[in-house]
Amino acid sequence: MNPETRHDTGRPPHRMISPMLPSRGIPFSVAIVDDHMLLRVGVAAAFHRTTSMNLTATGASVSEALGHGQHIDVLLLDLRLADGSRPRENIAHLQEKSIDVVCYTSGESPPLIREAARAGAMGMLRKTEPMHVLLAATLAACHGEVAASIDWAAALDSDPTLLDARLSPRERDVLERYASGEGASDVAKALFISRETVLEHVQRIRRKYADVGRPARTKIHLYQRAIEDGVLSVD
Incomplete structure (x- = not known):
């Protein structure tokens, strides 16, 4: 697939x-x-x-x-x-x-x-x-x-070619949870916001990554971007 x-x-x-x-x-x-x-x-x-x-x-x-x-x-x-x-x-x-x-x-x-x-x-x-x-x-x-x-x-x-997507602190919070596998509803509950707001944040995050040449069309891509930017770590 x-x-x-x-x-x-x-x-x-x-x-x-x-x-x-x-x-x-x-x-x-x-x-x-x-x-x-x-x-x-x-x-x-x-x-x-x-x-x-x-x-x-x-x-x-x-x-x-x-x-x-x-x-x-x-x-x-x-x-x-x-x-x-x-x-x-x-x-x-x-x-x-x-x-x-x-x-x-x-x-x-x-x-x-x-x-x-x-x-x-x-x-x-x-x-x-x-x-x-x-x-x-x-x-x-x-x-x-x-x-x-x-x-x-x-x-x-250590990649010097990665451009900063300039995510806001809230967007990083959403990315950390969403990219690690939580559903939009779970992220919303954890951050005390609505599910619709979570999805809006995800759309903005994807748009920001696309704007710097680092597309993140799927959750797997978002996970990779989160690793690249230190939002998530590999245990």
């Missing part, structure tokens, strides 16, 4: 879901793109032990993985590939096919992490993370939820 077509669900975008507890009748389909065969084999073995996700394709490049012709919900993408492709190009190509992307990396290149985040990656993980963390992050992305990390937050925080 493409982030542009998702609807706000009120669920916390960063909530991790057990990889052994599928929440729908059929498993999600996932794929891996990494130019190190041994790593692909190891990750594939972990996916084969889950009941909520099926590994349907692997490859050393995006084109190789897509060449299998299988349906894919989420693709695990290495940021550095031997074919010289850029994260921005790969993510855009996958999003055109309604495939969401979780990136994983050794973490040595903040510019690549920022590039992937701006391109719309659903998450960012280190290759050294325990396998259960990788599985949970992938499943979270399958459910349309962001799987953030300390590396992602640090890379975005």
